Amino acid sequence: MKTSNYLAILALAFSATAFSQDKEQPATNPRNTNPEAVVATVNGVEIKKGQLDQAYEQNLMYVSDKIVTKEKVLNDIINREIGIKKAKEANYQNDPVVKAKMEDVLYHAQISKDLEKKLQAITVSDKEAQDYYSKAREYRTAHILFRIRVAPDKGETEEAMKKALEVYKQLQSKPQLWPELANKYSQSSTAPTAGDLGYLPAVKYAPEFFKAINGKPNGYISPPIRTQFGLHIIKVLGVKEWKEVDPALYKKIVYDQKRDRILDEYFADARKTAQIKINKEFLK
Template sequence: MRKGITLLSLMLGFSLISFAANDPVVATVNGVQIKQSELDKNYKQNLLVVSNDIVTKGKVLRDMVNRVLGIQRAKQNGLDKDPIVKEKMEDVMYHAQVSKDLEPKLKKIVVTDKDVDTYYTEHPEYRTAHILFRMRATPEKDEEEAAMKQAFKVYDALKTDPSKFPELANKFSQISTAPNGGDIGFQPAMNLAPEYFAAIKGKEVGYITPPVKTQFGLHIVKILAKRNVKDINQELYKKIVYDIKRDEILKAYFKDLREKAKISINTELLK
């Protein structure tokens, strides 16, 4: 039995020696070893990146040595315990874990032309112009009342003469598109504030909304045109639909995690 164990030990020893020989140490930096396999991996990755300098193993190794030295210095200065650094490290771990858990499901996402058509039916693309009366996200009462008063004054003027929209936009709108009559061009629904899109959805070209409040302030919106589904950027909308399907997977993933966790929330502080 002892002889068998000795033979096994010898075999393991030869295997370790062989493995070390096949992956020798290229450099040692203050006790930290850089193996041949690590250098080869980084070298191949660097070859895929366009650079002004010729990629050589010597240059790649120098960058690896610099990285080790930088990390060592950071630890010596206690940066690994710095609250800001720890938060960034936790962000990396968070995204890495979610990616690891969900990658198989995300790879199975398929977006068809029918998916795009279904989405676009509910979220058509409008070309709009708007007059913006800016307010803070959480305005004081007098600030909101003043903005509301001015917005409805302009809206009443537009009800009397809709053709004045460009003129009034140029005069009152607090946004860079004001000189162009407030025209922001065609925009996918996802690029618009939810309240903004809800105010124009289903309305005809030429329609002017009453003042609509969003996080940016008060908007008076005019529909200038509506794009047909056959004229949209199909690749863009496939990306939009993909993102929606991905977000549904993420919601289900975190819903499951929350249900399995012990979570206590003070709802009074949410008011």
């Protein structure tokens, strides 16, 4: 089963919600406010009022193409219990892919439990976002890409570099040839538009790519730069000033950086008591 299918299953599993008329029990007290009151049973599993009320409130927080009623929400809870029973009967809990996905859930649940307060306390000021932007501005670039496989042989890499250097030398003497050479040689989907990638924030570029253009003027053409995608010859087409960008985007980027530092510190501390052995020869 594909990963996307498992993600869809997990999404359904956490969406609990609606009411089936099958074996409906007459309510002895329709105004019962006891959260432990049993609303329905399915295959011997009790669904309690508190569980239904919580799922109903959660469903009301999201837009749906169906009207959210307690009956619909209860139906979803019943369907979920039926699905779980069938999955257990099929022994899916021991399927390697399912186990890996459930371990992902446990991993994120543990981090959430340990770091929730710290993550909720993160704030980002306008100045912090602007200071970040002063070092990582939003560039418009074009590139000519010479693709190299993830695990290339030596000959493939050398041939790609040879061709990239030939094109770069042509551009050094005749930069006006950029559209023609990009359309002819680039192995990117942007080749028909002269390799134009548009404006992108720094985090959307491969690190080596952004390092090659950061601080460079309009019209700058880089020598071939290697990234995980291959070799790029890059041309700077423009750069935005702070007043031209969306501050909310850059607050989010700075937030993500602060979050990542908290995670790094969390795992650095956790690794102190973990038994870890690394065979570095496999990292070369």
